[in-house]
Structure formats: structure tokens, C-alpha cells
Amino acid sequence: MPLFSIFKQELFEYVINKACRSRNKEHLLFFSFMIKDLKNIVESLLFVAGEPLSIDRFKSIIPKTGARDIKEALSVLGEEYDARKGGFFLRAVAGGYQVRTRPEYTEWVKRLAQNHSSSISRAALETLAIIAYKQPIIRSEIEHIRGVDCGGLLRILIEKKLARVLGRKEIPGRPLIYGTTKEFLEVFDLATLKDLPVPEEIQEKRAPDSDKVPDKNS
Known part of the structure; x- marks a missing residue:
């Protein structure tokens, strides 16, 4: 300074x-x-x-x-x-x-940051959406909704700081509980989780490149 x-x-x-x-x-x-x-x-x-x-x-x-x-x-x-x-x-x-x-x-901002891609797979986005709308949620509940194993996707979302472990659920096996992060709110331009769009709004805004995480500078 x-x-x-x-x-x-x-x-x-x-x-x-x-x-x-x-x-x-x-x-x-x-x-x-x-x-x-x-x-x-x-x-x-x-x-x-x-x-x-x-x-x-x-x-x-x-x-x-x-x-x-x-x-x-x-x-x-x-x-x-x-x-x-x-x-x-x-x-x-x-x-x-x-x-x-x-x-x-x-x-124009994307052109500046084109070497720092923040794209994630559609499967990861689907998993993130389930966490966002159903949190707090455990892995078995996510997999029950998606119908496939989500272990790898959960690791990716945690590495990208879009999801986090909230604790453990007090049931047999004490599975991890997942939720979204402050970074998730920032990236998706949300003040709070209450600002998550309803299904009708999602359909209206759906775009061909919807498998990319928004640029948080936008």
C-alpha cells in the first residue's frame, strides 16, 4: 500500500x-x-x-x-x-x-478469461441443482433422484467450492450432509437461496450452453 x-x-x-x-x-x-x-x-x-x-x-x-x-x-x-x-x-x-x-x-469478459474455463458437466450441474433445491441432503438421496452414483460429481463440486459438507446425519452409518456454498451464491448471482428460480423460470431461461457455470463477474 x-x-x-x-x-x-x-x-x-x-x-x-x-x-x-x-x-x-x-x-x-x-x-x-x-x-x-x-x-x-x-x-x-x-x-x-x-x-x-x-x-x-x-x-x-x-x-x-x-x-x-x-x-x-x-x-x-x-x-x-x-x-x-x-x-x-x-x-x-x-x-x-x-x-x-x-x-x-x-x-468480451469471456475472451479475457478464455484460458480459465469454468465449465462443468451437465451431470455435475444436475447434481448441484438437486443439492441447491433439496439441501440439506445426503448422497443416497441425491443418487435416488438421479438414479446413478454421484461420488465423483460431489468431489468435483466440492473442489470447485460450489458444494460443501455440512456435517453428518444422525442415522445408521452417519452419512455426510451436503449443501451449497457462498461461492455458489456468488457464481449464480443470488443474494440468498430464496432467490433460486422456480422450475418455470428455468425453462424460460434455458440455453444451449447451459452446461457452463456463469462467469461471476457478469
């Missing part, structure tokens, strides 16, 4: 602490001036983060800042991005916020 950025961060923390301990009008006015940088700080964090940032995560990074201030900063950023109509937008996803490229530019 550049020396100036470190100094600015330390100064920001000092002013906040000073304003909170003192009723001196000058300190409070200076604090008000510094807090205007909150939007830019939030934006900087969004751009360098490799995953969605929750409000609590923002609060842990930016000292003495309330959830309301952070939400207001995010709201202003979202409005600015929408008004600009540029190549990216702010999205609430996987319990946090993330800057994403607009869907209309997905083809």
Missing part, C-alpha cells in the same frame, strides 16, 4: 477517535469533512475485494463507521454507476456487495 494511503488511513482513524472523545466544534467539523471520503473508501474496497463484502466486513475495516453510513455510501455508488451506464454495476449478492461487469459485455 502506498505510504500516502497508509498515512491517510491513520489520519482518518485518528480524527474519528478524536471527534468521538471531544465536543470541540473544530474536531467535529473536521470529522464531517473526512467522512465525505467514506464513499470513496467503500468503492476502493469493493474494487480490490475478491469476494462480496458484507456490511459487517465494511464495519470491521472502517473504524467507527455505522451500518447506516455504509449503506448510504453503497446506495450513492449504485446510483452513480446506474446513471453512468458504464461497464460495471453494484450488485447485492451472497450476503454482501460486489462490483460486477454488465451482462451485455459478458462475451
Whole structure:
């Protein structure tokens, strides 16, 4: 991190602490001036983060800042991005916020990332769909629905961080229980599992290349 950025961060923390301990009008006015940088700080964090940032995560990074201030900063950023109509937008996803490229530019983003294919088989996607809609679920239940062995597919989904082990079911043999991950929500552009499409929506959106995992930057 550049020396100036470190100094600015330390100064920001000092002013906040000073304003909170003192009723001196000058300190409070200076604090008000510094807090205007909150939007830019939030934006900087969004751009360098490799995953969605929750409000609590923002609060842990930016000292003495309330959830309301952070939400207001995010709201202003979202409005600015929408008004600009540029190549990216702010999205609430996987319990946090993330800057994403607009869907209309997905083809160009794919060209940049063409050497890092994230395709998985249709069988793996079917298994993932069963986990997503039926979780928590054990392997025998998945195999009963699909009618074939799913051991290898479950390993692939776990390796790709789309599925995870939630624990063991308290029945004879204590089989592993499976569920989806935060990465699953991020990749499929879902804020929560409640946003999973219903069967009718799936049929409408079905495409020839539906055996590919979406680019989470889109």
C-alpha cells in the first residue's frame, strides 16, 4: 500500500477517535469533512475485494463507521454507476456487495478469461441443482433422484467450492450432509437461496450452453 494511503488511513482513524472523545466544534467539523471520503473508501474496497463484502466486513475495516453510513455510501455508488451506464454495476449478492461487469459485455469478459474455463458437466450441474433445491441432503438421496452414483460429481463440486459438507446425519452409518456454498451464491448471482428460480423460470431461461457455470463477474 502506498505510504500516502497508509498515512491517510491513520489520519482518518485518528480524527474519528478524536471527534468521538471531544465536543470541540473544530474536531467535529473536521470529522464531517473526512467522512465525505467514506464513499470513496467503500468503492476502493469493493474494487480490490475478491469476494462480496458484507456490511459487517465494511464495519470491521472502517473504524467507527455505522451500518447506516455504509449503506448510504453503497446506495450513492449504485446510483452513480446506474446513471453512468458504464461497464460495471453494484450488485447485492451472497450476503454482501460486489462490483460486477454488465451482462451485455459478458462475451468480451469471456475472451479475457478464455484460458480459465469454468465449465462443468451437465451431470455435475444436475447434481448441484438437486443439492441447491433439496439441501440439506445426503448422497443416497441425491443418487435416488438421479438414479446413478454421484461420488465423483460431489468431489468435483466440492473442489470447485460450489458444494460443501455440512456435517453428518444422525442415522445408521452417519452419512455426510451436503449443501451449497457462498461461492455458489456468488457464481449464480443470488443474494440468498430464496432467490433460486422456480422450475418455470428455468425453462424460460434455458440455453444451449447451459452446461457452463456463469462467469461471476457478469
